[in-house]
Amino acid sequence: MFTGELDFSTGLVDIFTNNWGSLVMVLVALGFIYLAVAKGFEPLLLLPIGTGILLVNLFGGLVEEGGIFYYFKKVGLDTQLFPLLMFLGLGALTDFSALIQRPVMALLGAAAQLGIFGALIGAVLLGFTLYEAGGVAIIGGADGPTAIYVSTRLAPQELWGPVAISAYSYMAMVPLIQPPIMYLLTTKKERSVKMNYPDTEVSRTTRILFPLFTVGLTSLLAPEAVPLVGMLMFGNLLRESGVVERLANTAQNELINIVTILLGLTVGSTMTDTSFLEVKTLQIFALGLFAFCTSTVGGLLLGKLMYVFSKGTINPLLGAAGVSAVPMSARVVHRVAQEANPENFLVMHAMGPNVSGVLGSAIAAGFLLDYIPRVAG
Secondary structure, rough: OOOOOOOOOOHHHHHHOOHHHHHHHHHHHHHHHHHHHHHOOOOOHHHOOOOHHHHHHHHHHHHHHHHHHHHHHHHHHHHOOOHHHHHHHHHHHHHOHHHHHOOHHHHHHHHHOOHHHHHHHHHHHOOOHHHHHHHHHHHHHHOOOHHHHHHHOOOOOOHHHHHHHHHEEEHHHHHHHHHHHHHOOOHHHHHOOOOOOOOOOOHHHHHHHHHHHHHHHHOOOOOOOHHHHHHHHHHHHHHOOOOOOHHHHHHHHHHHHHHHHHHHHHHHHHOHHHOOHHHHHHHHHHHHHHHHHHHHHHHHHHHHHHHOOOOOOHHHHHHHHHOOOOOOHHHHHHHHHHHHHOOOOOHHHHHHHHHHHHHHHHHHHHHHHHHHHHHHH
16 A cells, blocks of 8 residues: 655665765766767777666666676676687687788787786785786786686686776777877877788688687697687687688677677676775776786887888887777777878778787786786795
């Protein structure tokens, strides 16, 4: 029977009257959604993440046993299933031809992992345990699935959300973060360098052998990276084999779209006020920015060195594309190059170091997963 009284103990009323922390997180969620919708910053990532943050801070029961996000996390994050399936889809979407035509570009992808190890040292100096530092440092690879994979293997659960949000946030802000560093470290003359495209195309046989060779090499260099690289290369093999078009199309479309939705919502659901409004979270975001900037600097410095040794035929901006933010950083490199020379079309050249950065961050992740447990005992 209606008594004339309403229960206002949950939802927005509770947030405005009793829980200012959740109010802050609701505003953060709305900020993510605004950046996705109004500014177009990585909407495929920020829109589901922002929605996940919003829902869990309006109703915390979603992450408790019996809630939908509880099961998403248990199935997708605790088992590392979501990031591995993301790599499968990414592999099916990726064309490695630019890297195969110029293998030297792999060096730029390696140099752009510098921020990972810089952030590792910085995290230890700030008081993080070695396991926590490894989970945080991987943000420097600018690869969201890799960051989630490593943090769920090394860091405690309360750090998973901040690490993932930091990684995806800085990926979305590539157009804001990287150009100032490019302008600072390169001259207009260097940015204006036009590069010729190779005359020969990559054969089908080479494209099929590349993923097989890469998995074999990874197993020798960093065995712990095999799950990530293996799924990436399996997806690429589906694409390049030409005999399983249905599977390749599914990996490129339905699979990666579904996993993107589930991963974004689940990552967002880890961002409650108790996990976000902490000193460690602010330190993680600061370390993530430092790592991302340092990775960009590492790639650019090697790019400048290659510019010198190539007698001015390699544009040093390609080094900035060595981070794993595919294809965002390649597009940013192309845009900055065109500002210096409107006739400079660098995007396809930039895809070489860009895709090598994906491999580089996965291999760096393998090193962290292999050596941190050894060193920490």
